Amino acid sequence: MKLHILGCHSATPRSTVFPSSQLLEINNELLLIDAGEGMQIQLRKYKHKFNKIQHIFISHLHGDHFYGLVGFLSSLRLIGREKSIHIYAPVGLKEIIELQFILTKTDINYPLFFHELSSLESELILETDKYTVKTIPLEHRVYTNGYLIREKTALRxxxxxxxxxxxxxxxxxxxxxxxxxxxxxxxxxxxxxxxxxxPPPPTKSYAYCSDTIYKPDIIPLIKGIDMLYHEATFLEMHKDLAVKTKHSTAKQAAQIAKDAGVKFLVLGHFSSRYPDETQFIKEAKEIFENVDIAEEGRSFEV
Ligand SMILES: [Zn+2]
Structure with missing residues:
Protein backbone atom coordinates (compact mmCIF):
# COMPACT_ATOMS: atom_id res chain seq x y z
CA MET A 1 0.00 0.00 0.00
CA LYS A 2 1.32 3.40 -0.97
CA LEU A 3 -0.16 6.88 -0.64
CA HIS A 4 0.45 9.46 -3.38
CA ILE A 5 -0.45 13.08 -2.63
CA LEU A 6 -1.86 15.04 -5.60
CA GLY A 7 -3.15 17.97 -3.57
CA CYS A 8 -3.20 18.71 0.16
CA HIS A 9 -4.15 22.36 0.59
CA SER A 10 -7.41 23.99 1.55
CA ALA A 11 -9.64 26.33 -0.43
CA THR A 12 -8.23 27.45 -3.79
CA PRO A 13 -5.61 26.07 -6.17
CA ARG A 14 -2.47 28.20 -6.33
CA SER A 15 0.49 28.24 -8.69
CA THR A 16 2.33 25.47 -6.88
CA VAL A 17 -0.23 23.77 -4.63
CA PHE A 18 -3.56 22.05 -5.18
CA PRO A 19 -6.73 21.29 -3.23
CA SER A 20 -7.41 17.84 -1.76
CA SER A 21 -6.81 14.79 -3.89
CA GLN A 22 -4.78 11.64 -3.37
CA LEU A 23 -4.26 8.12 -4.62
CA LEU A 24 -3.97 4.99 -2.55
CA GLU A 25 -2.03 2.37 -4.48
CA ILE A 26 -3.11 -1.12 -3.54
CA ASN A 27 -2.34 -4.25 -5.55
CA ASN A 28 -1.61 -2.39 -8.76
CA GLU A 29 -4.90 -0.48 -8.44
CA LEU A 30 -5.28 3.23 -7.65
CA LEU A 31 -8.10 4.39 -5.37
CA LEU A 32 -8.77 8.07 -5.95
CA ILE A 33 -9.72 9.87 -2.75
CA ASP A 34 -11.18 13.34 -3.31
CA ALA A 35 -10.78 15.14 -6.59
CA GLY A 36 -10.00 18.81 -6.07
CA GLU A 37 -9.44 21.12 -9.02
CA GLY A 38 -6.25 20.33 -10.94
CA MET A 39 -6.11 16.64 -10.01
CA GLN A 40 -5.92 15.61 -13.68
CA ILE A 41 -2.86 17.77 -14.20
CA GLN A 42 -1.29 16.23 -11.11
CA LEU A 43 -2.05 12.71 -12.38
CA ARG A 44 -0.26 13.56 -15.62
CA LYS A 45 2.62 15.32 -13.88
CA TYR A 46 3.38 12.37 -11.59
CA LYS A 47 2.70 9.80 -14.34
CA HIS A 48 -0.16 7.91 -12.70
CA LYS A 49 -2.13 5.85 -15.19
CA PHE A 50 -5.79 6.93 -15.53
CA ASN A 51 -6.65 3.36 -16.38
CA LYS A 52 -5.67 2.07 -12.94
CA ILE A 53 -8.44 4.12 -11.32
CA GLN A 54 -11.76 2.35 -10.98
CA HIS A 55 -13.07 3.52 -7.59
CA ILE A 56 -13.40 7.17 -6.56
CA PHE A 57 -14.23 8.32 -3.03
CA ILE A 58 -15.44 11.87 -2.37
CA SER A 59 -15.51 13.04 1.25
CA HIS A 60 -17.96 15.93 0.98
CA LEU A 61 -19.51 18.40 -1.41
CA HIS A 62 -17.22 21.37 -0.97
CA GLY A 63 -15.57 22.48 -4.20
CA ASP A 64 -12.01 21.97 -3.01
CA HIS A 65 -12.77 18.24 -2.79
CA PHE A 66 -14.56 17.52 -6.07
CA TYR A 67 -14.26 20.32 -8.65
CA GLY A 68 -11.71 18.25 -10.55
CA LEU A 69 -14.06 15.31 -10.95
CA VAL A 70 -16.26 16.32 -13.87
CA GLY A 71 -13.21 17.20 -15.97
CA PHE A 72 -11.60 13.88 -15.15
CA LEU A 73 -14.74 11.91 -16.06
CA SER A 74 -14.99 13.85 -19.31
CA SER A 75 -11.34 13.14 -20.15
CA LEU A 76 -11.88 9.42 -19.58
CA ARG A 77 -14.54 9.54 -22.29
CA LEU A 78 -12.17 11.30 -24.70
CA ILE A 79 -9.35 8.81 -24.16
CA GLY A 80 -11.65 5.88 -24.87
CA ARG A 81 -12.29 4.48 -21.43
CA GLU A 82 -14.05 1.12 -21.49
CA LYS A 83 -13.79 -0.14 -17.90
CA SER A 84 -16.40 1.00 -15.38
CA ILE A 85 -15.96 3.79 -12.84
CA HIS A 86 -17.59 3.69 -9.40
CA ILE A 87 -18.03 6.89 -7.40
CA TYR A 88 -18.80 6.85 -3.67
CA ALA A 89 -19.97 10.25 -2.49
CA PRO A 90 -22.61 12.09 -0.47
CA VAL A 91 -26.11 12.33 -1.93
CA GLY A 92 -26.16 15.19 -4.43
CA LEU A 93 -22.96 14.53 -6.35
CA LYS A 94 -24.75 12.40 -8.95
CA GLU A 95 -27.16 15.26 -9.67
CA ILE A 96 -24.31 17.79 -9.90
CA ILE A 97 -22.29 15.67 -12.34
CA GLU A 98 -25.23 14.48 -14.45
CA LEU A 99 -26.60 18.01 -14.90
CA GLN A 100 -23.28 19.09 -16.39
CA PHE A 101 -23.31 16.16 -18.80
CA ILE A 102 -26.93 16.79 -19.80
CA LEU A 103 -26.51 20.52 -20.45
CA THR A 104 -23.26 20.02 -22.37
CA LYS A 105 -24.76 17.09 -24.32
CA THR A 106 -21.87 14.91 -23.16
CA ASP A 107 -22.43 11.25 -23.76
CA ILE A 108 -20.51 9.18 -21.21
CA ASN A 109 -19.73 6.04 -23.14
CA TYR A 110 -18.30 3.87 -20.36
CA PRO A 111 -20.21 2.37 -17.39
CA LEU A 112 -20.42 5.01 -14.63
CA PHE A 113 -21.96 4.10 -11.29
CA PHE A 114 -22.78 6.39 -8.37
CA HIS A 115 -23.02 5.03 -4.84
CA GLU A 116 -24.63 7.82 -2.85
CA LEU A 117 -23.96 8.00 0.86
CA SER A 118 -26.17 9.44 3.59
CA SER A 119 -25.63 7.24 6.65
CA LEU A 120 -24.41 8.81 9.89
CA GLU A 121 -22.98 5.44 10.94
CA SER A 122 -19.84 3.81 9.56
CA GLU A 123 -20.73 1.43 6.74
CA LEU A 124 -18.94 -1.05 4.51
CA ILE A 125 -19.21 0.43 1.02
CA LEU A 126 -16.80 -1.71 -1.00
CA GLU A 127 -15.37 -5.19 -0.63
CA THR A 128 -13.10 -6.86 -3.17
CA ASP A 129 -11.02 -10.01 -2.75
CA LYS A 130 -8.04 -7.78 -1.84
CA TYR A 131 -9.44 -5.05 0.44
CA THR A 132 -12.45 -3.43 2.14
CA VAL A 133 -13.51 0.22 2.33
CA LYS A 134 -15.60 1.62 5.18
CA THR A 135 -16.85 5.13 5.78
CA ILE A 136 -15.70 7.15 8.78
CA PRO A 137 -18.47 9.62 9.73
CA LEU A 138 -16.88 13.06 10.21
CA GLU A 139 -18.26 16.41 11.26
CA HIS A 140 -17.85 19.45 9.03
CA ARG A 141 -20.14 22.21 7.75
CA VAL A 142 -21.78 19.73 5.35
CA TYR A 143 -22.29 15.95 5.47
CA THR A 144 -18.79 14.39 5.35
CA ASN A 145 -17.18 10.96 5.42
CA GLY A 146 -13.61 9.84 5.81
CA TYR A 147 -12.60 6.46 4.38
CA LEU A 148 -10.89 3.47 5.96
CA ILE A 149 -9.16 1.02 3.62
CA ARG A 150 -8.00 -2.32 4.95
CA GLU A 151 -6.13 -5.00 3.04
CA LYS A 152 -7.48 -8.49 3.41
CA THR A 153 -5.19 -11.26 4.52
CA ALA A 154 -3.01 -12.22 1.60
CA LEU A 155 -2.23 -15.78 0.56
CA ARG A 156 0.51 -17.71 2.38
CA PRO A 199 2.97 -16.75 6.81
CA PRO A 200 1.53 -14.06 4.50
CA PRO A 201 2.92 -10.53 4.72
CA PRO A 202 1.08 -8.42 7.34
CA THR A 203 -1.98 -6.58 6.05
CA LYS A 204 -1.99 -2.80 5.94
CA SER A 205 -4.64 -0.23 6.78
CA TYR A 206 -5.07 3.44 5.91
CA ALA A 207 -7.59 6.11 6.90
CA TYR A 208 -8.36 9.46 5.27
CA CYS A 209 -10.04 12.01 7.55
CA SER A 210 -10.71 15.37 5.90
CA ASP A 211 -12.49 17.73 6.54
CA THR A 212 -13.56 17.57 10.16
CA ILE A 213 -13.64 19.16 13.56
CA TYR A 214 -11.72 17.38 16.32
CA LYS A 215 -13.88 14.27 16.63
CA PRO A 216 -12.59 11.74 19.17
CA ASP A 217 -15.47 9.35 18.54
CA ILE A 218 -13.74 8.20 15.32
CA ILE A 219 -10.95 6.68 17.45
CA PRO A 220 -12.45 3.17 17.84
CA LEU A 221 -12.85 2.94 14.06
CA ILE A 222 -9.20 3.74 13.31
CA LYS A 223 -7.61 2.03 16.32
CA GLY A 224 -4.13 0.71 15.56
CA ILE A 225 -4.13 1.41 11.82
CA ASP A 226 -0.86 1.79 9.94
CA MET A 227 -1.37 5.28 8.55
CA LEU A 228 -3.79 8.12 9.19
CA TYR A 229 -4.13 11.19 6.99
CA HIS A 230 -5.86 13.81 9.12
CA GLU A 231 -6.65 17.34 8.20
CA ALA A 232 -4.81 20.13 10.03
CA THR A 233 -6.12 23.28 8.41
CA PHE A 234 -4.92 25.45 11.30
CA LEU A 235 -2.34 25.72 14.05
CA GLU A 236 -3.42 26.05 17.67
CA MET A 237 -2.95 29.83 17.54
CA HIS A 238 -6.04 29.87 15.27
CA LYS A 239 -8.07 27.32 17.23
CA ASP A 240 -11.04 29.72 17.33
CA LEU A 241 -11.10 29.69 13.51
CA ALA A 242 -10.92 25.89 13.50
CA VAL A 243 -13.97 25.71 15.76
CA LYS A 244 -15.85 28.31 13.72
CA THR A 245 -15.16 26.69 10.33
CA LYS A 246 -15.35 23.10 11.64
CA HIS A 247 -11.75 22.21 10.92
CA SER A 248 -8.91 20.81 13.08
CA THR A 249 -5.54 22.02 14.28
CA ALA A 250 -2.26 20.10 14.00
CA LYS A 251 -2.35 19.46 17.74
CA GLN A 252 -5.86 18.02 17.56
CA ALA A 253 -4.91 15.74 14.65
CA ALA A 254 -1.92 14.52 16.68
CA GLN A 255 -4.17 13.86 19.67
CA ILE A 256 -6.44 11.69 17.52
CA ALA A 257 -3.41 9.76 16.19
CA LYS A 258 -2.04 9.26 19.68
CA ASP A 259 -5.33 8.15 21.23
CA ALA A 260 -6.03 5.78 18.34
CA GLY A 261 -2.50 4.31 18.56
CA VAL A 262 -1.94 4.68 14.83
CA LYS A 263 1.55 3.94 13.54
CA PHE A 264 2.03 7.02 11.39
CA LEU A 265 0.26 10.35 10.89
CA VAL A 266 0.27 12.49 7.74
CA LEU A 267 -1.08 16.03 8.10
CA GLY A 268 -2.74 17.93 5.25
CA HIS A 269 -5.39 20.42 4.09
CA PHE A 270 -3.25 23.37 5.15
CA SER A 271 -4.57 26.90 5.11
CA SER A 272 -2.61 29.29 2.91
CA ARG A 273 -2.05 31.67 5.83
CA TYR A 274 1.05 29.74 6.99
CA PRO A 275 4.21 30.37 4.95
CA ASP A 276 6.20 27.70 6.83
CA GLU A 277 4.39 24.36 6.94
CA THR A 278 7.04 22.71 9.11
CA GLN A 279 5.23 24.48 11.96
CA PHE A 280 2.52 21.83 11.62
CA ILE A 281 5.05 19.06 12.28
CA LYS A 282 6.51 20.95 15.21
CA GLU A 283 3.13 21.44 16.84
CA ALA A 284 2.00 17.87 16.25
CA LYS A 285 5.28 16.36 17.52
CA GLU A 286 4.62 17.75 20.97
CA ILE A 287 1.80 15.17 21.17
CA PHE A 288 2.72 12.45 18.67
CA GLU A 289 6.18 11.61 17.38
CA ASN A 290 5.55 9.69 14.12
CA VAL A 291 4.21 12.51 12.02
CA ASP A 292 5.00 14.19 8.73
CA ILE A 293 3.30 16.65 6.41
CA ALA A 294 1.77 15.94 3.04
CA GLU A 295 3.14 17.74 0.01
CA GLU A 296 2.09 17.68 -3.64
CA GLY A 297 3.97 14.92 -5.42
CA ARG A 298 5.08 13.19 -2.25
CA SER A 299 4.47 9.46 -1.66
CA PHE A 300 4.32 7.57 1.61
CA GLU A 301 4.79 3.81 2.00
CA VAL A 302 2.00 2.63 4.31
ZN1 LIG B 1 -11.70 21.28 2.28
Missing part, protein backbone atom coordinates in the same frame (compact mmCIF):
# COMPACT_ATOMS: atom_id res chain seq x y z
CA UNK A 157 3.90 -17.82 0.64
CA UNK A 158 5.31 -21.07 -0.70
CA UNK A 159 8.49 -22.19 1.02
CA UNK A 160 10.03 -23.45 -2.21
CA UNK A 161 13.03 -25.10 -0.52
CA UNK A 162 10.69 -27.12 1.67
CA UNK A 163 8.30 -27.96 -1.16
CA UNK A 164 11.17 -29.22 -3.37
CA UNK A 165 11.96 -31.91 -0.81
CA UNK A 166 8.67 -33.61 -1.68
CA UNK A 167 8.71 -34.68 -5.37
CA UNK A 168 5.09 -35.80 -5.07
CA UNK A 169 3.98 -32.17 -4.70
CA UNK A 170 3.38 -30.96 -8.23
CA UNK A 171 2.75 -27.37 -9.28
CA UNK A 172 -1.02 -27.88 -9.54
CA UNK A 173 -1.07 -28.23 -5.72
CA UNK A 174 0.56 -24.84 -5.05
CA UNK A 175 -2.71 -22.92 -5.20
CA UNK A 176 -4.22 -24.93 -2.32
CA UNK A 177 -1.02 -24.70 -0.29
CA UNK A 178 -1.06 -20.91 -0.58
CA UNK A 179 -4.62 -21.01 0.74
CA UNK A 180 -3.46 -22.83 3.86
CA UNK A 181 -4.49 -26.38 2.98
CA UNK A 182 -2.39 -29.42 3.95
CA UNK A 183 -1.01 -31.65 1.20
CA UNK A 184 -2.64 -35.08 1.16
CA UNK A 185 -0.59 -37.89 -0.41
CA UNK A 186 -2.17 -40.69 -2.46
CA UNK A 187 -1.86 -43.06 0.51
CA UNK A 188 -3.83 -40.58 2.65
CA UNK A 189 -0.88 -39.36 4.74
CA UNK A 190 -0.59 -35.64 5.29
CA UNK A 191 2.17 -33.06 4.96
CA UNK A 192 1.10 -30.16 7.20
CA UNK A 193 0.76 -26.77 5.54
CA UNK A 194 3.10 -25.06 8.02
CA UNK A 195 6.03 -27.16 6.83
CA UNK A 196 5.46 -26.09 3.21
CA UNK A 197 4.50 -22.42 3.45
CA UNK A 198 5.42 -19.20 5.22
Missing amino acids: KLNIDAVKQYPEIETWAYHNLKRGKDFVREDGSIIPNETLTL
Whole structure:
Protein backbone atom coordinates (compact mmCIF):
# COMPACT_ATOMS: atom_id res chain seq x y z
CA MET A 1 0.00 0.00 0.00
CA LYS A 2 1.32 3.40 -0.97
CA LEU A 3 -0.16 6.88 -0.64
CA HIS A 4 0.45 9.46 -3.38
CA ILE A 5 -0.45 13.08 -2.63
CA LEU A 6 -1.86 15.04 -5.60
CA GLY A 7 -3.15 17.97 -3.57
CA CYS A 8 -3.20 18.71 0.16
CA HIS A 9 -4.15 22.36 0.59
CA SER A 10 -7.41 23.99 1.55
CA ALA A 11 -9.64 26.33 -0.43
CA THR A 12 -8.23 27.45 -3.79
CA PRO A 13 -5.61 26.07 -6.17
CA ARG A 14 -2.47 28.20 -6.33
CA SER A 15 0.49 28.24 -8.69
CA THR A 16 2.33 25.47 -6.88
CA VAL A 17 -0.23 23.77 -4.63
CA PHE A 18 -3.56 22.05 -5.18
CA PRO A 19 -6.73 21.29 -3.23
CA SER A 20 -7.41 17.84 -1.76
CA SER A 21 -6.81 14.79 -3.89
CA GLN A 22 -4.78 11.64 -3.37
CA LEU A 23 -4.26 8.12 -4.62
CA LEU A 24 -3.97 4.99 -2.55
CA GLU A 25 -2.03 2.37 -4.48
CA ILE A 26 -3.11 -1.12 -3.54
CA ASN A 27 -2.34 -4.25 -5.55
CA ASN A 28 -1.61 -2.39 -8.76
CA GLU A 29 -4.90 -0.48 -8.44
CA LEU A 30 -5.28 3.23 -7.65
CA LEU A 31 -8.10 4.39 -5.37
CA LEU A 32 -8.77 8.07 -5.95
CA ILE A 33 -9.72 9.87 -2.75
CA ASP A 34 -11.18 13.34 -3.31
CA ALA A 35 -10.78 15.14 -6.59
CA GLY A 36 -10.00 18.81 -6.07
CA GLU A 37 -9.44 21.12 -9.02
CA GLY A 38 -6.25 20.33 -10.94
CA MET A 39 -6.11 16.64 -10.01
CA GLN A 40 -5.92 15.61 -13.68
CA ILE A 41 -2.86 17.77 -14.20
CA GLN A 42 -1.29 16.23 -11.11
CA LEU A 43 -2.05 12.71 -12.38
CA ARG A 44 -0.26 13.56 -15.62
CA LYS A 45 2.62 15.32 -13.88
CA TYR A 46 3.38 12.37 -11.59
CA LYS A 47 2.70 9.80 -14.34
CA HIS A 48 -0.16 7.91 -12.70
CA LYS A 49 -2.13 5.85 -15.19
CA PHE A 50 -5.79 6.93 -15.53
CA ASN A 51 -6.65 3.36 -16.38
CA LYS A 52 -5.67 2.07 -12.94
CA ILE A 53 -8.44 4.12 -11.32
CA GLN A 54 -11.76 2.35 -10.98
CA HIS A 55 -13.07 3.52 -7.59
CA ILE A 56 -13.40 7.17 -6.56
CA PHE A 57 -14.23 8.32 -3.03
CA ILE A 58 -15.44 11.87 -2.37
CA SER A 59 -15.51 13.04 1.25
CA HIS A 60 -17.96 15.93 0.98
CA LEU A 61 -19.51 18.40 -1.41
CA HIS A 62 -17.22 21.37 -0.97
CA GLY A 63 -15.57 22.48 -4.20
CA ASP A 64 -12.01 21.97 -3.01
CA HIS A 65 -12.77 18.24 -2.79
CA PHE A 66 -14.56 17.52 -6.07
CA TYR A 67 -14.26 20.32 -8.65
CA GLY A 68 -11.71 18.25 -10.55
CA LEU A 69 -14.06 15.31 -10.95
CA VAL A 70 -16.26 16.32 -13.87
CA GLY A 71 -13.21 17.20 -15.97
CA PHE A 72 -11.60 13.88 -15.15
CA LEU A 73 -14.74 11.91 -16.06
CA SER A 74 -14.99 13.85 -19.31
CA SER A 75 -11.34 13.14 -20.15
CA LEU A 76 -11.88 9.42 -19.58
CA ARG A 77 -14.54 9.54 -22.29
CA LEU A 78 -12.17 11.30 -24.70
CA ILE A 79 -9.35 8.81 -24.16
CA GLY A 80 -11.65 5.88 -24.87
CA ARG A 81 -12.29 4.48 -21.43
CA GLU A 82 -14.05 1.12 -21.49
CA LYS A 83 -13.79 -0.14 -17.90
CA SER A 84 -16.40 1.00 -15.38
CA ILE A 85 -15.96 3.79 -12.84
CA HIS A 86 -17.59 3.69 -9.40
CA ILE A 87 -18.03 6.89 -7.40
CA TYR A 88 -18.80 6.85 -3.67
CA ALA A 89 -19.97 10.25 -2.49
CA PRO A 90 -22.61 12.09 -0.47
CA VAL A 91 -26.11 12.33 -1.93
CA GLY A 92 -26.16 15.19 -4.43
CA LEU A 93 -22.96 14.53 -6.35
CA LYS A 94 -24.75 12.40 -8.95
CA GLU A 95 -27.16 15.26 -9.67
CA ILE A 96 -24.31 17.79 -9.90
CA ILE A 97 -22.29 15.67 -12.34
CA GLU A 98 -25.23 14.48 -14.45
CA LEU A 99 -26.60 18.01 -14.90
CA GLN A 100 -23.28 19.09 -16.39
CA PHE A 101 -23.31 16.16 -18.80
CA ILE A 102 -26.93 16.79 -19.80
CA LEU A 103 -26.51 20.52 -20.45
CA THR A 104 -23.26 20.02 -22.37
CA LYS A 105 -24.76 17.09 -24.32
CA THR A 106 -21.87 14.91 -23.16
CA ASP A 107 -22.43 11.25 -23.76
CA ILE A 108 -20.51 9.18 -21.21
CA ASN A 109 -19.73 6.04 -23.14
CA TYR A 110 -18.30 3.87 -20.36
CA PRO A 111 -20.21 2.37 -17.39
CA LEU A 112 -20.42 5.01 -14.63
CA PHE A 113 -21.96 4.10 -11.29
CA PHE A 114 -22.78 6.39 -8.37
CA HIS A 115 -23.02 5.03 -4.84
CA GLU A 116 -24.63 7.82 -2.85
CA LEU A 117 -23.96 8.00 0.86
CA SER A 118 -26.17 9.44 3.59
CA SER A 119 -25.63 7.24 6.65
CA LEU A 120 -24.41 8.81 9.89
CA GLU A 121 -22.98 5.44 10.94
CA SER A 122 -19.84 3.81 9.56
CA GLU A 123 -20.73 1.43 6.74
CA LEU A 124 -18.94 -1.05 4.51
CA ILE A 125 -19.21 0.43 1.02
CA LEU A 126 -16.80 -1.71 -1.00
CA GLU A 127 -15.37 -5.19 -0.63
CA THR A 128 -13.10 -6.86 -3.17
CA ASP A 129 -11.02 -10.01 -2.75
CA LYS A 130 -8.04 -7.78 -1.84
CA TYR A 131 -9.44 -5.05 0.44
CA THR A 132 -12.45 -3.43 2.14
CA VAL A 133 -13.51 0.22 2.33
CA LYS A 134 -15.60 1.62 5.18
CA THR A 135 -16.85 5.13 5.78
CA ILE A 136 -15.70 7.15 8.78
CA PRO A 137 -18.47 9.62 9.73
CA LEU A 138 -16.88 13.06 10.21
CA GLU A 139 -18.26 16.41 11.26
CA HIS A 140 -17.85 19.45 9.03
CA ARG A 141 -20.14 22.21 7.75
CA VAL A 142 -21.78 19.73 5.35
CA TYR A 143 -22.29 15.95 5.47
CA THR A 144 -18.79 14.39 5.35
CA ASN A 145 -17.18 10.96 5.42
CA GLY A 146 -13.61 9.84 5.81
CA TYR A 147 -12.60 6.46 4.38
CA LEU A 148 -10.89 3.47 5.96
CA ILE A 149 -9.16 1.02 3.62
CA ARG A 150 -8.00 -2.32 4.95
CA GLU A 151 -6.13 -5.00 3.04
CA LYS A 152 -7.48 -8.49 3.41
CA THR A 153 -5.19 -11.26 4.52
CA ALA A 154 -3.01 -12.22 1.60
CA LEU A 155 -2.23 -15.78 0.56
CA ARG A 156 0.51 -17.71 2.38
CA LYS A 157 3.90 -17.82 0.64
CA LEU A 158 5.31 -21.07 -0.70
CA ASN A 159 8.49 -22.19 1.02
CA ILE A 160 10.03 -23.45 -2.21
CA ASP A 161 13.03 -25.10 -0.52
CA ALA A 162 10.69 -27.12 1.67
CA VAL A 163 8.30 -27.96 -1.16
CA LYS A 164 11.17 -29.22 -3.37
CA GLN A 165 11.96 -31.91 -0.81
CA TYR A 166 8.67 -33.61 -1.68
CA PRO A 167 8.71 -34.68 -5.37
CA GLU A 168 5.09 -35.80 -5.07
CA ILE A 169 3.98 -32.17 -4.70
CA GLU A 170 3.38 -30.96 -8.23
CA THR A 171 2.75 -27.37 -9.28
CA TRP A 172 -1.02 -27.88 -9.54
CA ALA A 173 -1.07 -28.23 -5.72
CA TYR A 174 0.56 -24.84 -5.05
CA HIS A 175 -2.71 -22.92 -5.20
CA ASN A 176 -4.22 -24.93 -2.32
CA LEU A 177 -1.02 -24.70 -0.29
CA LYS A 178 -1.06 -20.91 -0.58
CA ARG A 179 -4.62 -21.01 0.74
CA GLY A 180 -3.46 -22.83 3.86
CA LYS A 181 -4.49 -26.38 2.98
CA ASP A 182 -2.39 -29.42 3.95
CA PHE A 183 -1.01 -31.65 1.20
CA VAL A 184 -2.64 -35.08 1.16
CA ARG A 185 -0.59 -37.89 -0.41
CA GLU A 186 -2.17 -40.69 -2.46
CA ASP A 187 -1.86 -43.06 0.51
CA GLY A 188 -3.83 -40.58 2.65
CA SER A 189 -0.88 -39.36 4.74
CA ILE A 190 -0.59 -35.64 5.29
CA ILE A 191 2.17 -33.06 4.96
CA PRO A 192 1.10 -30.16 7.20
CA ASN A 193 0.76 -26.77 5.54
CA GLU A 194 3.10 -25.06 8.02
CA THR A 195 6.03 -27.16 6.83
CA LEU A 196 5.46 -26.09 3.21
CA THR A 197 4.50 -22.42 3.45
CA LEU A 198 5.42 -19.20 5.22
CA PRO A 199 2.97 -16.75 6.81
CA PRO A 200 1.53 -14.06 4.50
CA PRO A 201 2.92 -10.53 4.72
CA PRO A 202 1.08 -8.42 7.34
CA THR A 203 -1.98 -6.58 6.05
CA LYS A 204 -1.99 -2.80 5.94
CA SER A 205 -4.64 -0.23 6.78
CA TYR A 206 -5.07 3.44 5.91
CA ALA A 207 -7.59 6.11 6.90
CA TYR A 208 -8.36 9.46 5.27
CA CYS A 209 -10.04 12.01 7.55
CA SER A 210 -10.71 15.37 5.90
CA ASP A 211 -12.49 17.73 6.54
CA THR A 212 -13.56 17.57 10.16
CA ILE A 213 -13.64 19.16 13.56
CA TYR A 214 -11.72 17.38 16.32
CA LYS A 215 -13.88 14.27 16.63
CA PRO A 216 -12.59 11.74 19.17
CA ASP A 217 -15.47 9.35 18.54
CA ILE A 218 -13.74 8.20 15.32
CA ILE A 219 -10.95 6.68 17.45
CA PRO A 220 -12.45 3.17 17.84
CA LEU A 221 -12.85 2.94 14.06
CA ILE A 222 -9.20 3.74 13.31
CA LYS A 223 -7.61 2.03 16.32
CA GLY A 224 -4.13 0.71 15.56
CA ILE A 225 -4.13 1.41 11.82
CA ASP A 226 -0.86 1.79 9.94
CA MET A 227 -1.37 5.28 8.55
CA LEU A 228 -3.79 8.12 9.19
CA TYR A 229 -4.13 11.19 6.99
CA HIS A 230 -5.86 13.81 9.12
CA GLU A 231 -6.65 17.34 8.20
CA ALA A 232 -4.81 20.13 10.03
CA THR A 233 -6.12 23.28 8.41
CA PHE A 234 -4.92 25.45 11.30
CA LEU A 235 -2.34 25.72 14.05
CA GLU A 236 -3.42 26.05 17.67
CA MET A 237 -2.95 29.83 17.54
CA HIS A 238 -6.04 29.87 15.27
CA LYS A 239 -8.07 27.32 17.23
CA ASP A 240 -11.04 29.72 17.33
CA LEU A 241 -11.10 29.69 13.51
CA ALA A 242 -10.92 25.89 13.50
CA VAL A 243 -13.97 25.71 15.76
CA LYS A 244 -15.85 28.31 13.72
CA THR A 245 -15.16 26.69 10.33
CA LYS A 246 -15.35 23.10 11.64
CA HIS A 247 -11.75 22.21 10.92
CA SER A 248 -8.91 20.81 13.08
CA THR A 249 -5.54 22.02 14.28
CA ALA A 250 -2.26 20.10 14.00
CA LYS A 251 -2.35 19.46 17.74
CA GLN A 252 -5.86 18.02 17.56
CA ALA A 253 -4.91 15.74 14.65
CA ALA A 254 -1.92 14.52 16.68
CA GLN A 255 -4.17 13.86 19.67
CA ILE A 256 -6.44 11.69 17.52
CA ALA A 257 -3.41 9.76 16.19
CA LYS A 258 -2.04 9.26 19.68
CA ASP A 259 -5.33 8.15 21.23
CA ALA A 260 -6.03 5.78 18.34
CA GLY A 261 -2.50 4.31 18.56
CA VAL A 262 -1.94 4.68 14.83
CA LYS A 263 1.55 3.94 13.54
CA PHE A 264 2.03 7.02 11.39
CA LEU A 265 0.26 10.35 10.89
CA VAL A 266 0.27 12.49 7.74
CA LEU A 267 -1.08 16.03 8.10
CA GLY A 268 -2.74 17.93 5.25
CA HIS A 269 -5.39 20.42 4.09
CA PHE A 270 -3.25 23.37 5.15
CA SER A 271 -4.57 26.90 5.11
CA SER A 272 -2.61 29.29 2.91
CA ARG A 273 -2.05 31.67 5.83
CA TYR A 274 1.05 29.74 6.99
CA PRO A 275 4.21 30.37 4.95
CA ASP A 276 6.20 27.70 6.83
CA GLU A 277 4.39 24.36 6.94
CA THR A 278 7.04 22.71 9.11
CA GLN A 279 5.23 24.48 11.96
CA PHE A 280 2.52 21.83 11.62
CA ILE A 281 5.05 19.06 12.28
CA LYS A 282 6.51 20.95 15.21
CA GLU A 283 3.13 21.44 16.84
CA ALA A 284 2.00 17.87 16.25
CA LYS A 285 5.28 16.36 17.52
CA GLU A 286 4.62 17.75 20.97
CA ILE A 287 1.80 15.17 21.17
CA PHE A 288 2.72 12.45 18.67
CA GLU A 289 6.18 11.61 17.38
CA ASN A 290 5.55 9.69 14.12
CA VAL A 291 4.21 12.51 12.02
CA ASP A 292 5.00 14.19 8.73
CA ILE A 293 3.30 16.65 6.41
CA ALA A 294 1.77 15.94 3.04
CA GLU A 295 3.14 17.74 0.01
CA GLU A 296 2.09 17.68 -3.64
CA GLY A 297 3.97 14.92 -5.42
CA ARG A 298 5.08 13.19 -2.25
CA SER A 299 4.47 9.46 -1.66
CA PHE A 300 4.32 7.57 1.61
CA GLU A 301 4.79 3.81 2.00
CA VAL A 302 2.00 2.63 4.31
ZN1 LIG B 1 -11.70 21.28 2.28
